[in-house]
Every structure is written in structure tokens, then in C-alpha cells.
Amino acid sequence: MASAPGARLAELIAGVRRLALVGLAKNTGKTETLATILAEHAAAGISVGVTSIGRDGEERDVIDARIAKPRVYLSEGSLVASAGELVSASGLAHERLEQTGVRTPLGEVVIVRLGEPGAIEVAGPSAAGDVLAVSEAMLALGAEQVLIDGAIDRRAASSPAVADALVVATGAVLARELDEVVAATAQAIDVIRLPLFEPARDRSDGSVVAVGRELVLRGEPAQVAALLRTHPQASTLRIEGALGEGFLEGLLAARRERAGRELEIVVADPTRAFLSRRGPRWYAKAGISLAVLDTIDLKAITVNPRRADVARLRFSRAARADLRGGRRRRAGD
């Protein structure tokens, strides 16, 4: 599948300095996407830095050993952030540029420049803060673009604090039926493309209330109701950390306290919203809209139409439209 004619993917992500690849589930084709980008960049002579928040280029899937994984082939001169032992095991000539001090279960992460092309296993830092640091380091060392590969369904490294843009991988593995795959993908994309919060000019009227971490994480209905009672003017709830479904359920349950009030929940960025059961559209219909303070540029969605036990999925025109439609575009797009 690598390097389809037309090299569209590389065009879509041209000029991005730190690109995050996020899968909506395991085996949605993140590594295949990465391999395609790498092949296109190699052909165009673009120098890359590569890291992975999980593990890439291993031969067998860590959860399902029946699945052979795509290898990660890098061209000479590529920068890689990976566990030192994995770099050695690749047998490729390389120059060790930095010892990062980041420890992972597979060893300490080093940054190397490859002295020859070849396949290598990539396992860089997992924590978002460390990913940012090694990405910056590889840019400083001369990479034109840093590719941050995801793991399973983890999104933290796609925070705008870490990456400049995003490619999402989805696929047949998400559900049994095509409709469900599309619905689950659309819901995840809705979260990624949550609109930017537009603050009203006058915020002294008590309409914006910051909600404490404990209250949000626990989502106790009685406490959520009490919050609304103590802030009858509140129309915007500002949440610093993770927004889970428990808190939203609490808001839904507090019917009397809401009394028809439209509420807007504002989180720092899309990686802070944890919506697995219902998407933003559903909550909007229930009078609760979601917004973010900072957002990330979604550049492309790749689709893996295969899963081990199901025939190839075909995306109809309607399905494609559903993935695109119904959302406000980011200002400046």
C-alpha cells in the first residue's frame, strides 16, 4: 500500500514541523500511514525525525501475535528517537547525538542520525512533555518534519502543546458494520474539531465559572447540581484538565438546576475531552456544547479497510460526506 501514485499524503502535510499520527484504535493502520509518509518524504528528499509514543516497526503485534506489523524503513540521514538497545539491534550504522534521560520500559531513549538506510524499531518517549522535548531536539538537529507516531488509541501527543498538526487513522477494526465505523470515526473527528471558544467581551457577569478538578473527575450528580445552584448565572464552565462522561452525565441529570440553561463546556484542547459513549453532537442537542481554548490542525484521515475477520469495507459517497459534514471549520482555514 506504501507510496500510492500522486503522493497525496505528503502534500497534505507539507510544511508541518511536528506531525502527530493518532489511531482511533489498535490496527487502524498508523504505522502503514507512517511508512507511506516516510516513503514519500524519502523520494522528495525531505529530512525527517521519527519518534513513537508506543513501539513501531516491531515484527509482531504485541497483543495479537498473528498480526505481522509493517516495518519502518528510514533513509540515510534520518533522525530517530528510540530506545538505545533497539537502535543497536537494528544493526544500522548510526551516530548517537543525544542521550535524552527519558526512561521507558524498553530502555533509555537516545536520538541518533542513521548513517545508512534501513528498517528500525522505534520506541521513543511516551509522556507528552518528553515527546515535545525530543521533537524540538530533532528539529534543532536539522529535521524538516518530525513524525510522532501514536500507540493504540492514545491521543495525548496530539495536543497542540506537543504537535502542530494531526493525521488520524481509522478503519474496519472499529466496529462490525460500516455504518458503525463511520459513526465512531465521525464522533472522534467531532472531538478533534471542537470549535474554539469565543469569549464574550464582558466576563464580569459571572457567566464563566472555573470548575475544580475533583468535582469534574468524580462527576457526583449531587455536587454537579450544587455547582449549578451556586452559580445561577453560569453559562460557560471552564475545565482545566480531563472532561469525562461522568461530569456530563451529572449535568444532564441536574435538570431542575439547569432549567433550560444552555451550557458551554470549555476545555484546554481536544485531548482533554473523553467521550466514548456519546459525541459532541449528541450533547449539543441536549443543550450542552463543547469548545476548546486551543485546537490542532487535522490534515488527513487514513482508512484501513481491513480487519482480520471481516471483508474489506467500502466507503460510500454518503459515508464520506458524513465524515466531512456538519462541523464549523476552524477560523482561518
Added chain:
Amino acid sequence: MSEWREADLSRVKPYADRLDDGVMQLSFTLPVPYGKAARRAAMQLASKMGLEHPEVVHFQALTDGYTYFVMFGECVHTVDFTALSEDGFEVEYMTEAQIEAYARERVGRPIVVVGAATGTDTHSVGIDAMLNLKGFHGHHGLEGYKAFRTYNLGSQVPNSVLVARAIDLGADAILVSQTVTQQNLHIANLTELVEIVEAEGQRKNVILTCGGPRVSDELAKELGYDAGFSKGTYPHHVASFIVRELAARIEQNGERSRERDGRAEDVSRVPGANG
């Protein structure tokens, strides 16, 4: 007299009577009644497994409809041992006394560990064995160490509640146990915890470890944990890892500031790899 020769470590195969004969022994049970057909079934299975010259050296009825086999067969495959390393985060396990001394010297305050079986998992046996005083196999859990202050939240704890408690308690380490692995439920549940900790800006402030029958270093890396513990883990293994990792972090970044006022730290301000 046979000639002595050394094993070729780039092409290693099983050894029984002589080097590289490839002979291996396997034992298993088939859900079929004892008899000649059962024996043939075992032979066929061994052939399908790629074993050459398979032979059933022992078989017996286990109970009605079940037969137990011991077989020999020759493995034709080899592995390149020279290409394998003991990669992974080498932890030299310390004894309880060594852990106590190390913690006193390098950390110098109680180490707060919060544990739970998360999500829908009702099995608390793993987390109990690691944390509770009773421990298991004569190794008592972290609760029995002076170095640790432990909080076992039990089973079926939602990830968000575990994170809220951990932050409130100023946890140095979170220990999660996932016993149920049907449909890979544990995977989504384990990644969600990591993601919530990240979303709260706490990832660099807390050591994340997971344990369960199907957890490995490789899986832990994929999931975003600092370490993964599987079968055969004793409390002092977990304790060794936590004290060493915490000491290394304190050495790198200094003692973290414990903020408990509910304000999350922005990810961009988390100290980086070399910070």
C-alpha cells in the same frame, strides 16, 4: 567417541540427546476419549505444529472424554540468539531491607502509592498481593514497608476517580491491575488512565505501573506506562522499580512541587527530557 562442539548461537534449536537434534517434549490434553483415535489426533496435531518424527511416549485417560499426552518431536526451526538482547528496563531487584535503606537515603520521605483494579474489573487479587500487608508467597506487600504509604482503592474503580484520588493524595506512583482480558477490554481501560493523567498535566509527576497476566514490558511501552508486571512478580519487584524510578526522577528534576489545589499544570510547562 563423539566430537565436542560448541553450540552455534546464531542458529539455536532444542537439545535433548545431542546438540541440534531439535528434540522437544510437549504435554497437553485433548478433549477426546482415550483410544487409538486419540493417539492419532495427537500425532496429527504435532505434525501440523511442524514437528518432525513425532511420537507419543505416554498417553492416558484423564476423565471421561479427555486424554492426556506426552510427546516428543523434532523442531526444525532455529533462532538467532546473537541478535537478541536482554533489552528492557533492567531492574536489579533489591531485598526488602535494601529497598528500605535505598528509599531512606535517596528519597527521604514516605513514598505514596495508590493502587486499584480499574474499570469493570472486579478482581482485586493482584493489587492486594502487591499492596496489602499480607502479600503472597511469604513476601509481604508494600503496606508492610516503612518506605511506602499505600492506598488500595479496591476493584471496579473508574479511571477518573483513581486519578482524582491519586492527585489528592499526592501519589508518587499509581499501580493498576487488569485481570480481565476478554476482547482486550483491559487495553482501552489502561490507555484511558494514561490519557486522563496526561490531560490533568500530571504525567511527569506520577510513576505509572500496570500489572496483569498478559502485561509485558512491550505492552507497557505501547500503553504508555513506565513499567508492566506479569506473572511471577513479587511485591519487592514492584517496590524496587518504584524506589529507583522515583530516585532517578528526583535526581533529574528535583523534588516535584505537590499541587493539590485542583489546578492542572499545562503540558507545555512540564519539564522536558533534559529539563
